[in-house]
Amino acid sequence: MSPLSQRTTPLAQRFRNLPISGAILAPLLALIVLFVISSLASEYFLNTRNLSNVLRQVSYTGIIAIGMTFVIIAGGIDLSVGSMLALVGVVVLYVLNTITDPFQAVILAMLAALVGGALLGLFNGLLVTRGRIAAFVVTLATMSIFRSLALYFTDAAEVSTRNPLFQGVGGGFVLGLPIPVWTFFALAVVSHVVLFHTAYGRHVCAVGANAQVARYSGIRVERVVLSTFLIAGVCVGLSAIMLTSRLNSVSPSDAGYFFELDAIAAVVIGGTALSGGRGTVWGTVIGALILGIINNMLNLTGVSPYLQGLVKGAVILLAVLLQYKRAP
Amino acid sequence: MAEPLLRLEGIGKSFGPVTVLEGITLDIAQGEVLGVLGENGAGKSTLLKIISGIYTPSTGRILIDGQPFAALDPIGARRLGIAMIPQEFNLVASLKVYENVFLGQELRRGGFLDHARMREQTRKLLDSLEVHLDPNQTIERLSVAQKQMVEVARVLVNDARIVILDEPTTVLTSHETAVLFRVVKALVARGVTVLFISHKLKEVRELCDRLLILRDGQLVEHCAVAGMNEEAMARKMVGRELSRIFPDKPEAPVTRGTPALEVRGLCLTNVLHDIDFAVHRGEVLGLAGLVGAGRTEIAETLMGLRRRSAGEILVDGEPVAFTSPRQAHARGLAYLSEDRQGKGLQLSFNVMQNVTDLSLARYVRGLIRHGQERRRAEEYQARLSIKAAHLTAPVGLLSGGNQQKVYFAKLLDIEPEILLLDEPTRGIDISAKQQIYRLIRELTAQGKAVVVISSELEEIIGLADRTLVIRQGRVAATLEGDDINEECIMLYAAGAWEAGTEPATAHEPSQGARP
Ligand SMILES: Nc1ncnc2c1ncn2[C@@H]1O[C@H](COP(=O)(O)OP(=O)(O)OP(=O)(O)O)[C@@H](O)[C@H]1O
Ligand SMILES: [Mg+2]
Numbered sequence: 001m002s003p004l005s006q007r008t009t010p011l012a013q014r015f016r017n018l019p020i021s022g023a024i025l026a027p028l029l030a031l032i033v034l035f036v037i038s039s040l041a042s043e044y045f046l047n048t049r050n051l052s053n054v055l056r057q058v059s060y061t062g063i064i065a066i067g068m069t070f071v072i073i074a075g076g077i078d079l080s081v082g083s084m085l086a087l088v089g090v091v092v093l094y095v096l097n098t099i100t101d102p103f104q105a106v107i108l109a110m111l112a113a114l115v116g117g118a119l120l121g122l123f124n125g126l127l128v129t130r131g132r133i134a135a136f137v138v139t140l141a142t143m144s145i146f147r148s149l150a151l152y153f154t155d156a157a158e159v160s161t162r163n164p165l166f167q168g169v170g171g172g173f174v175l176g177l178p179i180p181v182w183t184f185f186a187l188a189v190v191s192h193v194v195l196f197h198t199a200y201g202r203h204v205c206a207v208g209a210n211a212q213v214a215r216y217s218g219i220r221v222e223r224v225v226l227s228t229f230l231i232a233g234v235c236v237g238l239s240a241i242m243l244t245s246r247l248n249s250v251s252p253s254d255a256g257y258f259f260e261l262d263a264i265a266a267v268v269i270g271g272t273a274l275s276g277g278r279g280t281v282w283g284t285v286i287g288a289l290i291l292g293i294i295n296n297m298l299n300l301t302g303v304s305p306y307l308q309g310l311v312k313g314a315v316i317l318l319a320v321l322l323q324y325k326r327a328p
Numbered sequence: 329m330a331e332p333l334l335r336l337e338g339i340g341k342s343f344g345p346v347t348v349l350e351g352i353t354l355d356i357a358q359g360e361v362l363g364v365l366g367e368n369g370a371g372k373s374t375l376l377k378i379i380s381g382i383y384t385p386s387t388g389r390i391l392i393d394g395q396p397f398a399a400l401d402p403i404g405a406r407r408l409g410i411a412m413i414p415q416e417f418n419l420v421a422s423l424k425v426y427e428n429v430f431l432g433q434e435l436r437r438g439g440f441l442d443h444a445r446m447r448e449q450t451r452k453l454l455d456s457l458e459v460h461l462d463p464n465q466t467i468e469r470l471s472v473a474q475k476q477m478v479e480v481a482r483v484l485v486n487d488a489r490i491v492i493l494d495e496p497t498t499v500l501t502s503h504e505t506a507v508l509f510r511v512v513k514a515l516v517a518r519g520v521t522v523l524f525i526s527h528k529l530k531e532v533r534e535l536c537d538r539l540l541i542l543r544d545g546q547l548v549e550h551c552a553v554a555g556m557n558e559e560a561m562a563r564k565m566v567g568r569e570l571s572r573i574f575p576d577k578p579e580a581p582v583t584r585g586t587p588a589l590e591v592r593g594l595c596l597t598n599v600l601h602d603i604d605f606a607v608h609r610g611e612v613l614g615l616a617g618l619v620g621a622g623r624t625e626i627a628e629t630l631m632g633l634r635r636r637s638a639g640e641i642l643v644d645g646e647p648v649a650f651t652s653p654r655q656a657h658a659r660g661l662a663y664l665s666e667d668r669q670g671k672g673l674q675l676s677f678n679v680m681q682n683v684t685d686l687s688l689a690r691y692v693r694g695l696i697r698h699g700q701e702r703r704r705a706e707e708y709q710a711r712l713s714i715k716a717a718h719l720t721a722p723v724g725l726l727s728g729g730n731q732q733k734v735y736f737a738k739l740l741d742i743e744p745e746i747l748l749l750d751e752p753t754r755g756i757d758i759s760a761k762q763q764i765y766r767l768i769r770e771l772t773a774q775g776k777a778v779v780v781i782s783s784e785l786e787e788i789i790g791l792a793d794r795t796l797v798i799r800q801g802r803v804a805a806t807l808e809g810d811d812i813n814e815e816c817i818m819l820y821a822a823g824a825w826e827a828g829t830e831p832a833t834a835h836e837p838s839q840g841a842r843p
């Protein structure tokens with residue numbers, strides 16, 4: 001631990017006892033500060049509809065970012081998630097429009113999204129582990145391939161559905177919160193437990209920290225790496241369900257555009273090391289929330305949309321800079 | 329006395345709330361060889377890292393030629409002629425040998441790198457070190473001993489005035505150590521000052537003029553080596569009388585019945601040829617030999633880390649074919665690698681996570697029981713006296729010897745039946761060594777079988793009931809009882825004797841009671 005965190009203050013001590021680790025203290029503080037600033041900067045910010053909307057927006061990329069967290073902790077990266085989302089979305093709409101019974105169609109479409117995402121993730125993972133190609137290169141290639149397939153299957157045109165039930169999935173509310181938000185938080189809880197309280201999660205960290213040591217310890221390194229890509233794929237499938245059902249359509253060129261960058265940014269802001277080996281799911285959740293709030297605030301305060309990228313980039317740099325300083 | 333080359337004034341260092349060094353004041357003259365002794369975690373490496381500019385002292389100052397340096401950095405230190413071989417390798421694995429030797433001080437011709445000259449000079453340096461190594465090899469393919477010699481070559485490249493060696497001999501066999509010492513003595517004859525950390529007191533006595541002993545970050549002794557024997561050094565270091573280092577060997581080792589581990593005609597393409605041996609429960613089998621003889625490869629093949637090309641491996645009489653260490657663990661085998669940082673420990677993991685790295689399944693009831701993990705780690709901390717500020721601190725921040733103890737704990741935690749220990753006491757201080765040796769005997773007394781690979785002859789002699797001498801991937805000899813002595817091992821290891829042809833001399837009994 002850094003010299004900083006060895007100076008155990010009572011506050012830090014209390015945090016250590018929470019399921020939240022000390023490592024995400026910095027992003028958490030940043031989130032709180034940002035929240036306060038935003039509520040001062042715009043009177044609409046604290047409006048429940050606005051907040052619920054922010055959360056909804058965050059959840060699409062947030063769900064993907066959680067999958068990305070696994071991949072990055074295990075020492076990889078997945079650039080293909082955005083294109084994968086578009087391709088899976090196209091598959092979802094295809095299934096919806098071919099099956100006549102609306103209820104059956106929705107169930108099968110959702111299943112297709114999860115299975116489709118898993119298969120595409122598996123494809124990435126196999127190329128990385130069996131093909132021994134760097135994850136960056138593999139997913140750079142599949143990013144291009146998946147998008148191209150989505151465009152080809154649809155002739156680059158938006159596909160929509162008349163299914164009366166589908167919109168209820170992503171557009172619905174439970175206890176006042178949109179379903180995607182519940183999905184996001186539930187996924188975060190499950191992922192946190194998997195990452196920190198199961199042997200599998202420990203193995204993911206071990207593989208990312210030092211694959212050679214992991215191999216000597218009898219961990220099936222390739223299988224673990226493969227599984228992280230699979231998880232990322234399933235998360236993309238989940239996000240695709242939420243996004244396409246909300247819109248009742250998918251645009252093969254716009255869906256998931258730049259999602260990979262938002263997801264990676266959320267992971268990095270959340271304090272997960274890009275070099276792998278350590279990271280937290282809560283950090284990623286906070287990172288996604290930070291990005292979402294920044295976006296929202298810039299919209300509300302009427303900052304030029306062209307400048308939003310600049311602010312996002314600055315926040316990423318700041319987050320990484322702070323983490324770098326913290327490391328011993 | 330003339331102006332000292334190097335003067336430390338009240339040097340202290342803390343990491344956060346943990347004070348590691350306190351008030352070290354000392355003069356070092358030109359051409360002096362200073363041995364630095366102390367238990368694991370005493371602060372030796374930290375002190376020498378301060379001198380070489382890697383750490384900035386929290387208090388005090390360093391004077392070189394009477395010139396104070398408040399903030400020395402590694403580049404500044406090198407410019408002043410300070411070169412260091414760190415305790416853990418500091419080589420770029422993907423680069424070639426010569427590129428590593430000249431890293432940061434590349435030779436140029438015009439604006440371009442002069443590869444030919446760097447290669448040539450590296451070859452010369454390695455020749456002078458009697459290492460037969462192609463300068464074009466990449467580092468990742470080298471054994472730890474070869475890596476160590478590359479580190480030595482790296483120091484020789486620049487004309488250093490102060491050479492710092494942090495446990496350079498832990499992975500070297502006596503032959504390479506002798507070469508290294510010759511090189512060091514030549515440096516000293518040219519007026520170079522040498523600071524030398526080692527847990528091998530014999531080496532310190534052989535090489536050093538003066539002695540610096542640290543205990544818990546404090547200077548407890550700074551004196552001349554002359555007239556001091558190893559017992560006295562050890563006593564000063566641990567602050568109490570040490571009894572014999574090696575425990576008694578059992579009177580008559582059990583070699584009947586089904587061996588716990590048997591190897592028949594084991595081959596590994598181009599590396600191992602027709603290896604035969606057996607280890608019984610209750611027995612310590614030593615594997616001696618020169619570096620590169622294939623001892624590590626034997627262990628790795630047994631663990632399923634390398635695919636054997638021929639031969640049979642039997643555990644408790646049953647043939648096994650492991651394809652991964654996981655299967656080997658399940659059959660009760662455990663392997664301690666000589667490469668603690670590259671293959672043994674997750675440096676970014678904390679002590680608890682490393683201890684349970686192999687045995688994690690035992691702590692899982694649906695979810696990992698973190699409390700139990702912690703309790704187990706605390707048990708080992710007490711049992712092996714692991715010095716760590718927090719169990720939650722990354723293992724990479726522990727001193728080298730304490731890392732080794734954590735690695736040992738990791739192995740013990742799966743309660744293995746057959747232990748393959750590759751340089752088990754690497755970097756461990758003398759009292760901890762004694763502890764480890766006792767532990768090994770306790771394990772054999774409980775009916776476990778232990779294979780010890782060691783480059784320290786004393787360790788083999790003091791510990792092993794039987795010893796295999798490995799030479800160029802073959803079993804050169806199997807020694808028993810009083811035949812396990814320095815002369816026999818060295819002659820077989822170097823190929824001067826072949827099995828069955830040695831003259832029938834009566835060797836004087838050499839019990840491993842030497843400290
Ligand atoms: N960067 C660091 N942060 C925190 N603690 C540290 C750091 N470096 C060293 N320490 C602590 O300082 C103490 C002294 O370490 P040092 O490496 O100097 O010991 P040593 O005398 O070289 O021991 P060994 O014989 O085991 O190599 C240890 O307890 C270690 O945990
Ligand atoms: Mg040390």
